[in-house]
Amino acid sequence: MGTHVDTINCPNCGSEDLNLVIDTRPFERTWGLCHECGFQMYPKYSQMDLDLLNDYRKEWNNDYDYSESDEEFKHPLKELPPFTEPDY
């Protein structure tokens, strides 16, 4: 099954009534809510800005020792690719 539920202690109020829903497909996400204090958690999706993305791309090239002649080399981008927030 891709979904299961659990109950844990709330990190905010210590109540044992924090319900979790954990989905494992297409990747693991967790939702939680505490029925005592209102603590909540949920997945958040966003897109980093262009400068940060290019920093990470540069780091990727360094980490894997890729040079510009390698097919895997990630060139700096001039604009951000399209981004659509997943609806799950």
Ligand SMILES: [Zn+2]
């Ligand atoms: Zn709580």
